[in-house]
Amino acid sequence: MYYINACSTISHQGSFQNESWINELKIVTNNSKLITPNYKEFVDAADLRRMSKIIRMGIACSKDCIQQAEIDNPDAIIVGTGLGCLTDTEKFLHNTLTIEGLIPPTAFIQSTHNTIAGQISLALKNHQYNMTHTQNSLSFEHALMDGMLCLDEEKDTVLVGSADENIALMDELSKSFNWSEIENKLTSGASFFIVSNAKNNLTKVQLIDCFTVGLNDTNPKALITSFLAKNNLSLNDIDLVLFNSNGTLKLDIIQKEFNPISVLSYEHFCGYYFTNVAFGMHLATEILNKKKTSFITNNKPVHRILLYNNFNNKNIGLTLLQALEA
Amino acid sequence: MKHVFVTGIGVISAIGNNCEENLSHLQKGKTGIGKAIHLDSNYAKLFPFGEVKLSTSALKSNLNIAQKGLTRTDLLAFTAVQEAIQKANLTAQEISSENTAFISASTIGGMCLTDQLYQDANSISKSKEYVKSYSVSAHALKIAENYQLKGTIDVINTACSSSLNAIMMGTRLIKSGRATRAIVGGTDALGKFTINGFNALQILSKNPCKPFDKYRDGLTLGEGAAYLILESEEVVGKKNLYAEILGYGNSNDAFHPSSLSEEAFGVVAAMNKALKRATLSPQKINYINTHGTATENNDTTELTGIKKIFGNYPAFNSTKSYTGHTLAASGAIETVFSIFSLQQQELYPSLNFETPISPFNQLPILKYQQHQNINYVMTNSFGFAGNCSSLIIGKPL
Numbered sequence: 202m203y204y205i206n207a208c209s210t211i212s213h214q215g216s217f218q219n220e221s222w223i224n225e226l227k228i229v230t231n232n233s234k235l236i237t238p239n240y241k242e243f244v245d246a247a248d249l250r251r252m253s254k255i256i257r258m259g260i261a262c263s264k265d266c267i268q269q270a271e272i273d274n275p276d277a278i279i280v281g282t283g284l285g286c287l288t289d290t291e292k293f294l295h296n297t298l299t300i301e302g303l304i305p306p307t308a309f310i311q312s313t314h315n316t317i318a319g320q321i322s323l324a325l326k327n328h329q330y331n332m333t334h335t336q337n338s339l340s341f342e343h344a345l346m347d348g349m350l351c352l353d354e355e356k357d358t359v360l361v362g363s364a365d366e367n368i369a370l371m372d373e374l375s376k377s378f379n380w381s382e383i384e385n386k387l388t389s390g391a392s393f394f395i396v397s398n399a400k401n402n403l404t405k406v407q408l409i410d411c412f413t414v415g416l417n418d419t420n421p422k423a424l425i426t427s428f429l430a431k432n433n434l435s436l437n438d439i440d441l442v443l444f445n446s447n448g449t450l451k452l453d454i455i456q457k458e459f460n461p462i463s464v465l466s467y468e469h470f471c472g473y474y475f476t477n478v479a480f481g482m483h484l485a486t487e488i489l490n491k492k493k494t495s496f497i498t499n500n501k502p503v504h505r506i507l508l509y510n511n512f513n514n515k516n517i518g519l520t521l522l523q524a525l526e527a
Numbered sequence: 528m529k530h531v532f533v534t535g536i537g538v539i540s541a542i543g544n545n546c547e548e549n550l551s552h553l554q555k556g557k558t559g560i561g562k563a564i565h566l567d568s569n570y571a572k573l574f575p576f577g578e579v580k581l582s583t584s585a586l587k588s589n590l591n592i593a594q595k596g597l598t599r600t601d602l603l604a605f606t607a608v609q610e611a612i613q614k615a616n617l618t619a620q621e622i623s624s625e626n627t628a629f630i631s632a633s634t635i636g637g638m639c640l641t642d643q644l645y646q647d648a649n650s651i652s653k654s655k656e657y658v659k660s661y662s663v664s665a666h667a668l669k670i671a672e673n674y675q676l677k678g679t680i681d682v683i684n685t686a687c688s689s690s691l692n693a694i695m696m697g698t699r700l701i702k703s704g705r706a707t708r709a710i711v712g713g714t715d716a717l718g719k720f721t722i723n724g725f726n727a728l729q730i731l732s733k734n735p736c737k738p739f740d741k742y743r744d745g746l747t748l749g750e751g752a753a754y755l756i757l758e759s760e761e762v763v764g765k766k767n768l769y770a771e772i773l774g775y776g777n778s779n780d781a782f783h784p785s786s787l788s789e790e791a792f793g794v795v796a797a798m799n800k801a802l803k804r805a806t807l808s809p810q811k812i813n814y815i816n817t818h819g820t821a822t823e824n825n826d827t828t829e830l831t832g833i834k835k836i837f838g839n840y841p842a843f844n845s846t847k848s849y850t851g852h853t854l855a856a857s858g859a860i861e862t863v864f865s866i867f868s869l870q871q872q873e874l875y876p877s878l879n880f881e882t883p884i885s886p887f888n889q890l891p892i893l894k895y896q897q898h899q900n901i902n903y904v905m906t907n908s909f910g911f912a913g914n915c916s917s918l919i920i921g922k923p924l
Contacts (some may be wrong), residue, residue, distance in 0.1 A: 319912020415680025
């Protein structure tokens with residue numbers, strides 16, 4: 202059994218250290234801004250100067266999670282990131298093309314994807330298992346699955362999260378990717394969680410399972426049915442499907458597909474970044490934990506939420522959460 | 528817990544394009560480090576490199592693949608994956624089973640084409656295939672498409688320890704029952720971005736690297752790829768078993784963004800965890816394939832860590848003196864070399880060593896030694912951001 206004991210998210214919603222953020226959800230528009238905390242409360246000012254947005258977000262969310270979960274230090278730090286540290290990568294690349302002679306190495310050191318998890322371990326003085334997964338839209342699910350493996354092995358409490366940052370260049374680049382189907386604003390975000398194998402009085406929800414298919418060529422609905430069956434459940438047991446609204450995944454299609462189950466796009470509330478499913482997991486946790494039923498047709502109680510992360514019908518991530526009393 | 532065996536291996540590096548060529552170089556003590564010919568950079572004149580001895584177009588024509596826009600990183604990966612699959616005799620059905628996971632590793636990805644990437648990005652002109660390759664997982668998705676992989680496809684980037692962690696992840700997926708087979712390893716090609724980076728850090732040696740030598744003055748960058756086929760005991764049948772994965776440990780040094788602590792916290796913790804999981808006492812380890820980058824910081828720290836755990840040093844070498852530091856590929860390449868030692872029951876000399884580092888006064892393996900009794904081998908990989916990993920393999924019983 203896996204339990205989510207703490208969540209922390211930096212997004213467009215003012216979600217950071219704000220208990221009531223799901224009551225004030227706003228659709229992300231081209232003009233809306235990422236709402237960031239005062240990072241000085243989490244990082245020493247001298248260190249902060251060197252840190253790009255993605256590292257700042259990762260450290261702030263991690264420290265917030267640890268505080269919420271009332272633990273000293275997690276038994277593992279696992280991060281998923283789709284494109285890693287773009288600011289430092291671009292900075293170093295730019296420097297190599299423009300600076301004659303010796304180039305400062307900091308941006309290079311901070312350009313690798315594992316900088317986020319590494320800087321978190323440094324900030325927490327944590328010598329435990331430390332891992333970074335990067336596989337496009339499934340990076341967060343793989344971090345989460347790794348966390349579940351850790352809990353199946355010998356660990357009790359793991360910090361699992363994701364972070365991605367957008368740089369101006371990406372808006373240009375995305376036009377040349379097959380990303381034309383992305384309808385939501387390209388942006389940044391980070392969400393971290395404390396996942397444990399033990400329930401305590403801080404536990405918010407139960408994480409039942411997480412599963413990915415890297416190169417799907419079958420009907421996603423069949424995958425979902427078999428994923429639920431593996432967990433002795435069927436679609437009738439799901440009260441809400443939280444999905445990312447990309448390309449062919451239009452609301453009306455998904456609605457028809459899952460009818461009569463309620464569906465909701467998490468991506469409208471966080472914008473697009475490769476690991477935004479972690480935002481979806483935080484949203485799902487809040488809905489289940491606060492018994493928020495306004496998203497559900499007929500205001501039925503909500504016990505189970507399926508997170509359905511589908512990119513181009515090829516990369517599919519499925520995550521299943523359950524309310525504690527269910 | 529299920530036993531996990533290695534049933535296939537594939538490698539391409541500066542000392543050969545397949546297992547046989549790599550083994551032969553190790554046996555002869557012949558390095559692959561020298562002047563880079565295929566690298567299109569002024570750096571080719573300034574530093575030696577462990578370059579794969581095939582041009583990008585030769586790599587492509589050796590493989591029978593229709594896919595477009597393949598980078599050197601991709602082609603190295605394809606080459607090693609193909610060899611590993613052949614050696615393991617995996618059927619197309621086994622490869623495409625949803626129970627076959629693919630866990631890869633890369634730090635550079637399509638960044639081996641940084642110039643094209645950045646100029647493309649700024650002008651949004653041609654070669655868009657290469658722009659798409661920026662992501663470090665691009666190579667894995669291309670391999671997945673080619674082999675019609677249906678299971679978990681994951682990519683790890685923990686800098687220089689990436690592919691050792693990929694082996695660890697695949698092993699854990701099998702042990703937990705989430706997969707029955709896994710194709711695991713890593714790939715990195717030489718690229719200006721990383722050369723510029725290590726040059727900025729001032730840790731590139733002007734001469735072929737001298738691991739564990741008192742007068743070492745930095746690393747030599749290399750390129751390559753290696754992949755292993757891991758299979759659960761339930762499905763290996765009567766296959767040839769190359770090794771068993773016995774232990775693995777991962778720890779963060781949590782000391783500095785790009786160097787290891789003098790006390791070797793992370794190094795010691797990773798090796799200790801690997802021994803604990805393998806339920807082996809340090810004395811059982813017959814040989815360590817070290818991380819041995821030949822930087823001032825790494826070699827001293829690694830010797831400190833080994834001393835803390837082992838007291839007396841087991842036989843050790845750094846095969847980076849043959850291949851250069853192949854970054855994300857290094858852990859998998861060095862695991863394949865460790866498998867050679869297990870299989871052949873022999874040890875290969877560490878090259879370019881003259882003077883031991885005080886106060887350790889330890890000599891790496893200096894001669895090709897046959898007819899050894901080797902049952903357990905440890906492989907170490909450490910990376911930027913404090914990522915330390917250690918793997919223990921053993922002769923399959």
